[in-house]
Amino acid sequence: MQCDSCSIPEPIEDEGYVYIRPVLSEVTLLLESGGLAVREHEGRCVAAYHSREDILFLMQSMKKLSVGQREELDLMITGKKVRPIREKWIPLRQFEERLKHFDVVQIITEQQFTSFMQPIVDRSGSIVAYEFLLRPREGGTYFQPYQLFETARETGLHSFLDRSARISAIETSAMWLPNGIKRFVNFLPSSIYNPDYCLTHTFQAINRLNLDPADFVFEVVETEKVDNAQHLQSIFEVYRRNGISVAMDDVGSGYSTLEQMVLLKPDYVKIDRSLIDRCDESGEKQQKLRIITETAKGFGAYVLAEGIERPEEFQFAREIGMDLAQGYLFGKPSPQPPLDYNRTRKAT
Template sequence: MNCSGCSPIYPIEGQGTLYLRPISPALLEALQTPGRLIETSDDMMWMDFSNLETVQNLIKEIGEIDPTLRDSLTVQIMPIYEQANEESWISLTMQESRFKHAELVSIILEHQFSSHMQPIVDASEQIIGYEFLLRPAENGKSFSSYELFEVARETGLHSFLDRLARITAIETSALFLPHGVKRFVNFLPSSIYNPEYCLTHTFEAIERLSLDPKDFVFEVVETEQIQHMPILQQIFEVYRSRGMSVALDDVGAGYSTIELMNRLEPDFVKIDRSLIDRCDQDSTKQEKILHIVEMSSRFGGQVLAEGIERMEEFEFCRSIGIELAQGYYFGKPSAQPPDGSYSNTSSNSWNN
C-alpha cells in the first residue's frame, strides 16, 4: 500500500523526465516545437529534459499557454530512468510553488533541520518530559518553523515534512533521554490519510531504537483546523493501541475548542498560552482555565499550562490543581537537555 503523502519524493537535479496528465490536445499541439520530442500514451504525455533550467522553463511555458490548466493538469518530474507512478502526481500549481520556494523545499527534501527540546515540569518543578520542536540544523540554513510548514503545505510536502519531523524527534529523544522521560511529539492530522499505514514509519522508528511507547505523547499541533473528526479519532485510537498517549494543544483558543476537547478526550490537555499570560491578574482568564480543568477531570485528562513566563502564573496554575507546566520560565527549547535533569526521574510517580 502507498499514498501521495508517503511515496518517495525526488529532488530535481540533472537529467530527467517531465510527465503530464491528462492529455490536452491543445497543449500538446502548442508544445510541439522544432527539436522538442514529446511522447504520449493513452493517459499521459512526457518529455525529457537535460537540466533544471529547462524543466523550469517548460513548467512556466505550460502555465502561460493555458492558465486554466493549473486547476486540472497534474505533473511528475522524475530522475532519468525512473518511470512515472500512481502516487507522485501533483498539481501544476504545486510544482510552480516548488520552484518558487526552491530554498525551503531543499531544506525539506534534504532533511536540513533538527529537533530541539523544551522542558515540561511537574508541580515541584522537576522535569518529567520535553516537547520536541523543529529548528534549523546546526550550521544549516535559517528558517522559521511556521514558514517551513506553510511552504510544505503549499507545495504538497506537508505529509513528507510532518513524517520526517516526527522521526527526527524520536531519534533525538533516543540520543539524550533515558527511559521514563515523556517525549511530546507534534503531528498534523491532515498529513495522515490512513492512520494504520501512515503512522507505520513512526512506530518502526520507536521499535528500531528500542524505545518505550509509553514514553511518547503525540499532540495535535497549533493552527491545525480539525475538519474530519472521525479521522482524528481514528488517529488517536491507533496511537493508543500501540501504548502511546495523545494530547490536544492550544485548548481555549483557535480551533482547539473545549467542545473538541470533550469529544476527543485526550490524555493531556495543553492550555493555550494566551490564557496563561498574566492569568494571575485576570479573573476572566481564571474562570476559563478553571472550566478547562473541571472538564478535563471528567475524562481523566492531565492538564498542562503552556507559555509560563512568570512565577505568579505558575503559582496560580498550581493552586487550582494543574499538575504540569511548560514555558520560558522553566527553559527555552535547546539542542540538548540541561545537565542533571533526571535525578528524580526513576522515582517519579507521575510516569507510573
C-alpha cells in the first residue's frame, strides 16, 4: 500500500502521451506550432510525443506562458503502450525542476544511497544505540544529504525520498545490529500526509525483517517549521501505537523550541549541538541545558546530547543528568558498527 507521493516515479519513455490540465488555448497553440497533434478531452489536452526532444520542446514552449498560467498547469506523462493504473499528475513547476536537476533526481529515483551508523552512548560511554544517516553508495555519485532533500522538496519527491531513507535505515540495521540495540531513524513530518496510510510500509519493513518495533526511535528532522503540531502529534501516536518510540531533534535551536517539546512530549529529546559545543565553558549555555533537561525529565523523556567532541562536554552533560550522548568523541558515521562489540550492549 502506498500513495502516489511515496511511489517510485515512472521513467519517461521514448514515446508516449503528455496530458495537460486545465485546457488553455495558449497551450494548445504552442504545442501545435511545434508540430504536435493536440486533442482535448474531459478538461485536459493530450499530445502524442515521439521522442524526448518533443518533451524538451514542450517545456521550452511553456516558458512563453505567463507565470500565473504556468503555476496553474499540471502534467502527466505516460508511455505509449502502458496506460496508468491511476493518474499521476504533478505541477508543471515540479516537472521543470526535475529536468533542471536531472542528475540529483536520478540519485533519488534510483535510490543510489545507503545508511551509515553513528554510535550513541550511555552515561558510562557504552554504545547502546545508533543513529542512521543517509550517505552515497560506495562508488556511487557523491551528494550532500541536505542537497538531496532540498532537491527532493523542489521536485515533489521528498515523500518518496523520506520513505526510501527510512526503509534503507531499517534494512541496514537488520544487517548489523542485534536485538536490543536502539535504532534512531529520521523522518520528515511534511512527507507524511496520513500517518495511518503513509507509515504502513515502514511497519511492514520492520515486520518483514523480524525486528522488534521497541528497538526503533523515529525522530523529527527539524529542517522545516512544523506549523501543524496536531498533525505531528498524530504521527507520534501512530508510531507509538505500533510499539515505536519518538524523538525530537535539535531541541534548543531553530524551530525545536522548549514550548513545542512540552506540547509534543517525545520519548527522547536530542539537544542541539550548538548548545553542547563548549558548554563546559559557557554559563549561559549551562543554564539553558539545565532548563531543557529538567523540563524533559519532568514528562519522562530521555535526554541526549548531540555533537559532543570533547570529554569536558560529556562530563558536564552527565553532571546535569543527561542520559545519552552522541558525537565524534564516540565515533563518526560509518557503514558498519565498530569491530569492538565489547563496547556495545543492549539499552535498558
